[in-house]
Amino acid sequence: MSRETPLHAAHDAAGATFTDFGGWDMPVEFDSIRTEHAAVREACGRFDVSHMGEVVISGADAERLTQRLTTNDATALDPGEAHYAAATREDGVMLDDTVVYRLPEATDGEFLLVPNAGHDEEAVDRWEEYADEQGFDVSVDNRTAEYGLIALQGPDAPDLLADETDLDVDDMGRFEVTEGTVAGVDALVATTGYTGEAGFELFVPWNETGAVWDAFDVQRCGLGARDTLRLEMGFLLSGQDFDPEDEPRTPYEAGIDFVVKLDTEFVGRDALEQQYEEGPDEELVGLELIDRGVPREGYEVTTPDGEHLGHVTSGTMSPTLGDPIALAYLPSEYTSPDEIVRVVVRGEPKKARTSVPPFLNR
């Protein structure tokens, strides 16, 4: 039985199509991916991302624990700041990616992690076990069922939110989090998102998610548009562009070097330091098809002579650019832009060139 967000019935009534995603029955599409995608790039769209996990870490050793289990430098975060990070295992392979929020002072908790859909329990287990091993004084609370999460994304998002909140949203920089009210509901308001646009993520009490959702009369967007928006930015999709079992990749291979702070102590640091010094054998690159066709997940990538190089992990026709784009792990000699390769589309080798993501400048 799939989990449902507090807005499931509202999405159904709005005519959404649904799919299982990380154990949640989630809306894929309301109107059309093209319409939803364009709304976010040009105006504003709203997403129900209540399937994302919320794990709150508190206690005397909250910072030490967060530091040890994420690759970024948790000690660098002041209250009200956030950053993107990877959770790695001993060999440097990414288990998940997450935004780490250092909660504003006076909030009930120290750090908030947002694991991907279906990864909340696994995150809690891992954090509790590691804390026990180390004798850390922390408490790890899974609040996934307590928080609804709405993403408001697009150039108009700040003005729209300003009308519904007591916060001065113009004062907020990127990757900040603060407490305020939205549509009269107590919320954590964060200037984060996964579309490349200005926008907000609103953590609200589960039972009041509907009131906040309804306060914004802008395009409803599903997972389909989120996928095309994030891919244009070259943002990774957990379980697809990396996965500890099916696509074991380190942050260096996945091209998110900026989340790795080798001068801090974390699980997987030694393995990553070695990879940093030697350079990864394979790295994630962008591909732009020159021939006609659409690259899709799993399609083989070869040299012009047909020699195997790798496979596409994410691919689509970019709604903004009108061009076919993809991500693929290729041997490191193919990571510079404008290398010519082939993507095998249903048996046909199609000419493509490598590029450095993002595909869209924002």
Place this chain on the structure above:
Amino acid sequence: MSFDVPDDCRYLESHEWVRLEDGAARIGVSDFAQDELGDVVFVELPAAGDELSRDEDFGVVESIKAVSDVYAPISGTVTAVNEALENEPELLNEDPYGEGWLVEVEPADEDELDELLSPEAYRDQIE
């Protein structure tokens, strides 16, 4: 939601339509199918002169989210291909029975049409 199912076409269970016009058979995909696919971004079609065999795939329609083969409702020789779809694949969404047609064939055997779904039967299938 109700989908357009014109009375002057016959249908395959896999959602292709065929309409006979002056001895030529025009083939496309149904309103229901284009809605299921979502935004069509790429169409791959045979060339004029190619032979289609009934029930066999002859091309590919891709939307942002999915790839679908398209199947021939009847056998015959391709006499025309809708080249407008190369630059405007969205025509398939906007006008599936008109500007968004796929190919025209000279039917090998017009009796094959009688074995396809009637508009009533196809409406029953997609309801």
